[in-house]
Amino acid sequence: MASKAIAIVAGVGPGTGAAVARRFAAAYPVALLARNPENYESLVQEINKNGGKAIGISTDVSSQESVKNAFGKIEQEFNGAPIAAAVFNASGRFVRKPLLDMTVEDLQVGWEVSVRGAFIFSQATLPGLLKYAEDGHAKYPPTLIFTGATASIKANAQMSSFASAKFAMRALSTSIAKEFAPQGVHVAHAIIDGVIDIPRTKEWLKDMPPEAKIGADDIAETYWNLHTQSKRCFTNEVDIRPMLEKW
Amino acid sequence: MASKAIAIVAGVGPGTGAAVARRFAAAYPVALLARNPENYESLVQEINKNGGKAIGISTDVSSQESVKNAFGKIEQEFNGAPIAAAVFNASGRFVRKPLLDMTVEDLQVGWEVSVRGAFIFSQATLPGLLKYAEDGHAKYPPTLIFTGATASIKANAQMSSFASAKFAMRALSTSIAKEFAPQGVHVAHAIIDGVIDIPRTKEWLKDMPPEAKIGADDIAETYWNLHTQSKRCFTNEVDIRPMLEKW
Amino acid sequence: MASKAIAIVAGVGPGTGAAVARRFAAAYPVALLARNPENYESLVQEINKNGGKAIGISTDVSSQESVKNAFGKIEQEFNGAPIAAAVFNASGRFVRKPLLDMTVEDLQVGWEVSVRGAFIFSQATLPGLLKYAEDGHAKYPPTLIFTGATASIKANAQMSSFASAKFAMRALSTSIAKEFAPQGVHVAHAIIDGVIDIPRTKEWLKDMPPEAKIGADDIAETYWNLHTQSKRCFTNEVDIRPMLEKW
Amino acid sequence: MASKAIAIVAGVGPGTGAAVARRFAAAYPVALLARNPENYESLVQEINKNGGKAIGISTDVSSQESVKNAFGKIEQEFNGAPIAAAVFNASGRFVRKPLLDMTVEDLQVGWEVSVRGAFIFSQATLPGLLKYAEDGHAKYPPTLIFTGATASIKANAQMSSFASAKFAMRALSTSIAKEFAPQGVHVAHAIIDGVIDIPRTKEWLKDMPPEAKIGADDIAETYWNLHTQSKRCFTNEVDIRPMLEKW
Numbered sequence: 001m002a003s004k005a006i007a008i009v010a011g012v013g014p015g016t017g018a019a020v021a022r023r024f025a026a027a028y029p030v031a032l033l034a035r036n037p038e039n040y041e042s043l044v045q046e047i048n049k050n051g052g053k054a055i056g057i058s059t060d061v062s063s064q065e066s067v068k069n070a071f072g073k074i075e076q077e078f079n080g081a082p083i084a085a086a087v088f089n090a091s092g093r094f095v096r097k098p099l100l101d102m103t104v105e106d107l108q109v110g111w112e113v114s115v116r117g118a119f120i121f122s123q124a125t126l127p128g129l130l131k132y133a134e135d136g137h138a139k140y141p142p143t144l145i146f147t148g149a150t151a152s153i154k155a156n157a158q159m160s161s162f163a164s165a166k167f168a169m170r171a172l173s174t175s176i177a178k179e180f181a182p183q184g185v186h187v188a189h190a191i192i193d194g195v196i197d198i199p200r201t202k203e204w205l206k207d208m209p210p211e212a213k214i215g216a217d218d219i220a221e222t223y224w225n226l227h228t229q230s231k232r233c234f235t236n237e238v239d240i241r242p243m244l245e246k247w
Numbered sequence: 248m249a250s251k252a253i254a255i256v257a258g259v260g261p262g263t264g265a266a267v268a269r270r271f272a273a274a275y276p277v278a279l280l281a282r283n284p285e286n287y288e289s290l291v292q293e294i295n296k297n298g299g300k301a302i303g304i305s306t307d308v309s310s311q312e313s314v315k316n317a318f319g320k321i322e323q324e325f326n327g328a329p330i331a332a333a334v335f336n337a338s339g340r341f342v343r344k345p346l347l348d349m350t351v352e353d354l355q356v357g358w359e360v361s362v363r364g365a366f367i368f369s370q371a372t373l374p375g376l377l378k379y380a381e382d383g384h385a386k387y388p389p390t391l392i393f394t395g396a397t398a399s400i401k402a403n404a405q406m407s408s409f410a411s412a413k414f415a416m417r418a419l420s421t422s423i424a425k426e427f428a429p430q431g432v433h434v435a436h437a438i439i440d441g442v443i444d445i446p447r448t449k450e451w452l453k454d455m456p457p458e459a460k461i462g463a464d465d466i467a468e469t470y471w472n473l474h475t476q477s478k479r480c481f482t483n484e485v486d487i488r489p490m491l492e493k494w
Numbered sequence: 495m496a497s498k499a500i501a502i503v504a505g506v507g508p509g510t511g512a513a514v515a516r517r518f519a520a521a522y523p524v525a526l527l528a529r530n531p532e533n534y535e536s537l538v539q540e541i542n543k544n545g546g547k548a549i550g551i552s553t554d555v556s557s558q559e560s561v562k563n564a565f566g567k568i569e570q571e572f573n574g575a576p577i578a579a580a581v582f583n584a585s586g587r588f589v590r591k592p593l594l595d596m597t598v599e600d601l602q603v604g605w606e607v608s609v610r611g612a613f614i615f616s617q618a619t620l621p622g623l624l625k626y627a628e629d630g631h632a633k634y635p636p637t638l639i640f641t642g643a644t645a646s647i648k649a650n651a652q653m654s655s656f657a658s659a660k661f662a663m664r665a666l667s668t669s670i671a672k673e674f675a676p677q678g679v680h681v682a683h684a685i686i687d688g689v690i691d692i693p694r695t696k697e698w699l700k701d702m703p704p705e706a707k708i709g710a711d712d713i714a715e716t717y718w719n720l721h722t723q724s725k726r727c728f729t730n731e732v733d734i735r736p737m738l739e740k741w
Numbered sequence: 742m743a744s745k746a747i748a749i750v751a752g753v754g755p756g757t758g759a760a761v762a763r764r765f766a767a768a769y770p771v772a773l774l775a776r777n778p779e780n781y782e783s784l785v786q787e788i789n790k791n792g793g794k795a796i797g798i799s800t801d802v803s804s805q806e807s808v809k810n811a812f813g814k815i816e817q818e819f820n821g822a823p824i825a826a827a828v829f830n831a832s833g834r835f836v837r838k839p840l841l842d843m844t845v846e847d848l849q850v851g852w853e854v855s856v857r858g859a860f861i862f863s864q865a866t867l868p869g870l871l872k873y874a875e876d877g878h879a880k881y882p883p884t885l886i887f888t889g890a891t892a893s894i895k896a897n898a899q900m901s902s903f904a905s906a907k908f909a910m911r912a913l914s915t916s917i918a919k920e921f922a923p924q925g926v927h928v929a930h931a932i933i934d935g936v937i938d939i940p941r942t943k944e945w946l947k948d949m950p951p952e953a954k955i956g957a958d959d960i961a962e963t964y965w966n967l968h969t970q971s972k973r974c975f976t977n978e979v980d981i982r983p984m985l986e987k988w
Binding site: 064098099100102104107108111115116119120122123126127151155156157158159160163164165166167168169170171172173174175176178179180 | 805839840841843845848849852856857860861863864867868892896897898899900901904905906907908909910911912913914915916917919920921
Binding site for chain 3: 882919922923925927938951952954955956959960962963966969970971972973974975976977978979980981982983984985986988
């Protein structure tokens with residue numbers, strides 16, 4: 001008998017990643033990847049305590065070795081289960097610098113996580129997503145979602161590291177969407193155009209009402225809604241902003 | 248006591264409009280507008296029979312007079328109820344011709360419905376949408392959705408009538424989104440990039456599996472999901488295509 | 495013997511239109527169209543005095559009748575000469591208003607000039623452009639250029655009239671470009687993203703250096719450079735901004 | 742006395758790079774960079790024989806060390822001359838593969854040249870470009886041009902290496918354009934949307950007329966025209982296609 005399909009979230013932190021993990025954990029056992037175990041430990045406990053099933057694996061998504069190791073554990077833990085949903089939410093170190101002050105390393109850190117990491121994660125999850133696409137009992141098409149940003153479509157001064165990486169990730173998402181849609185895998189890219197309301201941004205926009213920031217739970221709900229779209233209605237890109245955002 | 252919020256759908260035909268009407272009728276009383284009463288009569292009966300509440304009004308959305316008359320009836324019928332959702336799904340006569348064979352009338356028919364109609368409909372619904380935005384009991388932010396097409400972002404040869412109108416409607420949607428978001432109205436534009444599976448397209452792509460066409464019910468579900476987004480997570484544009492679409 | 499090819503500029507005012515007229519008059523006899531003869535009279539004199547050849551015709555480009563009349567005069571004056579270049583630089587009355595304060599007329603004024611006018615002008619000039627495309631002695635491919643604006647790609651609040659018209663004109667330009675390129679007509683759209691330095695904008699940005707505004711002569715030079723591109727190198731869209739523009 | 746300004750072209754091969762080198766050599770001494778000296782040797786001879794001044798330097802633009810070495814030679818040869826124009830025309834190994842067949846190396850080769858290389862080249866040339874911007878005798882604003890491709894704006898299936906790199910390079914170009922325009926440096930990105938007519942593509946489209954391919958000399962002319970734009974008229978992006986291109 002086939003194992004129950006799982007969901008995998010890469011880049012689990014205190015914001016979007018955790019919210020997405022909780023949302024998908026309501027439907028699927030989840031594997032949560034983050035470099036730092038502190039980012040998933042309490043969340044894994046919370047999900048397991050609340051009747052869900054979660055495991056956390058310390059993973060550097062920009063490293064093939066690390067991802068290979070993580071997926072070995074997932075394979076073992078979930079007995080080769082198909083993947084119903086995979087969310088790539090990781091982001092590398094953010095660099096904002098005058099071009100002439102940047103090092104090649106500054107440029108590359110954006111790419112390593114957002115592009116190489118997204119690529120490695122895609123390669124690791126697509127076989128499981130394709131397996132789910134062939135599963136006659138799948139409730140929803142398997143879904144691979146990438147978290148983008150304003151910089152995915154807008155490259156401002158001093159943002160060449162982040163923007164070049166996010167532009168590239170968007171291209172990767174579209175290329176994969178076109179290649180795998182005919183096999184039933186739904187790939188979507190989300191342009192998160194605003195400040196997400198997470199502990200790290202607590203002091204930002206603090207004179208503004210709550211509607212000046214994006215709710216992490218709300219992003220998670222939008223991702224869930226993308227997942228539930230049928231094969232006859234794939235959305236490949238959404239933008240997301242809070243009602244008070246200027247754009 | 249405030250009247251229960253309603254939903255209004257303009258451009259109700261046998262496809263997307265009807266599906267959207269059914270979906271929103273599950274939550275709200277609905278007013279359905281179409282030029283030809285045949286397009287809504289059986290649907291109104293169906294919704295009312297199934298425990299919902301629907302009225303249909305013969306309306307030419309490109310005419311201020313006709314829309315004014317329709318909204319007078321809606322006002323009266325629903326006792327000045329706020330508007331929870333308004334969907335503009337109307338499209339004018341489709342023209343595909345070599346440029347030198349076109350008349351000014353050929354160019355204008357696209358604009359009259361898709362732009363002037365969308366504008367008149369927006370003006371007619373925004374007061375009710377704003378009223379709902381101020382309603383402390385509103386479950387979801389009031390939502391105004393425009394149905395676009397591939398031609399909203401791609402202008403092919405011989406498509407100047409349709410594409411210029413759809414490009415313009417997209418601009419209208421964005422402009423309204425930016426003006427009214429700060430007051431809590433969620434405006435979204437949907438790029439329907441593929442053939443919708445409706446009676447009129449029955450013979451199209453008929454050697455292909457069902458996943459070569461977009462399901463009208465699936466579009467309706469996506470519209471509903473846009474409507475349920477919170478004020479901290481407005482999506483202003485989605486694309487929609489079937490899994491077998493080439494793009 | 496074939497008549498010498500001409501250039502036609504619609505929307506000749508004291509800024510871009512006049513600069514374009516002067517630039518193209520250095521190579522071709524020019525016909526200048528503007529609603530108000532004051533806009534071309536001294537320019538026509540200037541060109542004719544300086545050894546060029548120019549005529550001015552009072553024309554409302556949004557009116558088929560008026561354009562037909564103008565092209566009748568051009569035909570007669572230039573003896574059915576082919577058209578080497580046609581530049582559509584007209585713009586309707588600019589409206590910036592809250593959506594709920596707008597009239598249908600406010601919406602339509604944008605469309606009437608920028609879309610219907612551009613369409614009528616295209617239909618009037620394409621036969622002459624095609625004639626030039628077949629001319630074995632043509633130095634450069636016949637060129638049809640549309641002047642767009644920031645609002646051609648960005649629809650801000652309260653800008654629905656201007657932006658919907660400019661988005662639509664951009665679609666028209668692309669559609670015509672795709673239809674007529676295979677016959678050798680080069681169609682280009684220019685996104686003028688900044689304030690043009692003309693008498694009317696004298697007081698704008700006046701604490702800034704000259705590089706905060708776009709030079710009308712510089713736009714003309716860019717249009718000329720578009721015209722001189724070969725059949726093996728058509729640029730269909732350029733953006734133009736002054737060096738101090740924020741974008 | 743200031744040395745005469747120079748132009749630098751990276752990615753000199755038998756196509757665009759050589760044509761650009763010839764075009765700019767008509768106005769400036771040129772330094773030509775290519776990994777393989779065969780790509781510039783005869784061209785350097787040709788330019789020097791025809792009254793121009795050229796040097797060639799074997800350079801791997803993806804290597805900081807190699808670029809540093811090359812610019813040391815340029816500095817020495819041209820006595821610290823300011824840079825009037827710098828053209829980045831290099832492209833890495835092209836990979837077109839199903840995603841699951843790709844290696845991380847396959848993904849990275851695109852980035853290494855198109856993004857890291859473009860970044861290193863920008864850092865190496867910007868000081869000389871800025872020096873020229875401050876030169877009161879400069880005829881044209883200093884110009885930095887990046888050669889993009891269809892894949893800069895369109896990410897097709899199996900194209901994730903090339904498209905992600907080209908999307909990223911476009912972001913880099915825009916970010917640099919915004920940072921350095923206020924200091925007078927003109928940065929432009931060219932979307933080459935079609936097959937360039939070079940020895941390597943001789944057999945492609947060979948049943949089509951010459952207008953089915955882009956002329957390398959024509960690209961060079963367009964780059965030259967970008968260079969000659971004034972500070973009051975910077976074009977930051979052009980698309981380029983042959984008249985028979987489908988798009």
